[in-house]
Amino acid sequence: MFALIAVDIDGTLLRSDQTLSPRTRDALREARDQGAILMLASGRPEHGLRHLAERLGLGLDRLVLSACNGAAVVDAETEEIICHRTLEHALVARVLDLVEELGLAAMTPLGHVVHATREDGYNVANEAPANGMELAITPRFEELDEPLHKILVCAEPDLLAQHLDTFRGELDGHAELALSAPFYLEITPPGVDKGSGLLDYCAARDLDPAEAIAFGDNENDLPMLRVAGTGVAMGNALDHVKAGADRVTASNDEDGIAEVLDL
Structure with missing residues (x-):
């Protein structure tokens, strides 16, 4: 059981056709029902992540938006701003x-x-x-x-x-x-990436990052995979991302997230 599940979007949560598979949706919903927080960690802005969550039918309960690569972290349900870091x-x-x-x-x-x-x-x-x-x-x-x-x-x-x-x-x-x-x-901004976004959220909610799991496939996901207790690279991830992860799962088109969460 993980306290926090952080997922990249393109190439990770979404399949190549930009859809979310029913199996992955069910796995994430079951984890949230059991108490886990779902973090959408993306380069996308907050507005874009809200748009995505609505399109995918994810719901706002126990959902955190780590937008702009961790520069803006927001509780999706309450709209509480947890982190707000900007460029000089x-x-x-x-x-x-x-x-x-x-x-x-x-x-x-x-x-x-x-x-x-x-x-x-x-x-x-x-x-x-x-x-x-x-x-x-x-x-x-x-x-x-x-x-x-x-x-x-x-x-x-x-x-x-x-x-x-x-x-x-x-x-x-x-x-x-x-x-x-x-x-x-x-x-x-300096020091801001998907890893800092995950750590900022954990600090604000008194969570141990060791209880977090993160999924990603691209270069900007590496910091998040490294700071989470369990960093998982998708089967379609770049080679150096796989090398920097704790484990490698199936691809985004093969329910790689669900393969791990269903164990």
Whole structure:
């Protein structure tokens, strides 16, 4: 019995066709009925996670939303803000300068709106509707005059790969960087990742992280797998994610989460 079950979304909770299998839904519901908390841990914003939970029929009881890679952690039922970590204004400006210099695009969520620097940016047209949000074109995020949880740099995979070292060199020590997909580079405040989101929740609720289990498949899931008592990589996970996990289960298309929880 686990006190907390933290799950990544794409490639983990959802199958390749973006659906949740009945077996996995039942396994998670049974665990929650027995007292476990379900944490949706994702790069998606809070609004997008609520939209997803509603679409999947997960219900809000015993549900926690760890959004923007752990920068915003919220109790879904009570709307209590457990964690709220934001990027410094100067860092936002530096990231936007880099994005412009390299000819890339960036997005940031704010409330129910996804702000993008360019309408023609890679996957920009899909991000907002996928999260049940609106799209606005905002070339400079500093103009929003609001604290931001993350910046998402987006580009065709080969192009983004060419510039990863540049971002890492420029932002090292000033922000956390992780790939959530071959075309998405997630930039969050220093020390903020899915692992910190899990630890922040455990500290707020006086839970031992050793009683948590976490499931993931991608690079930005690794911190969460490492801090949970049991870190589980999906069968479809990247090789270095599998290597960093405590165990490997079946793929997201083969009910990998349920394979573990049903034991």
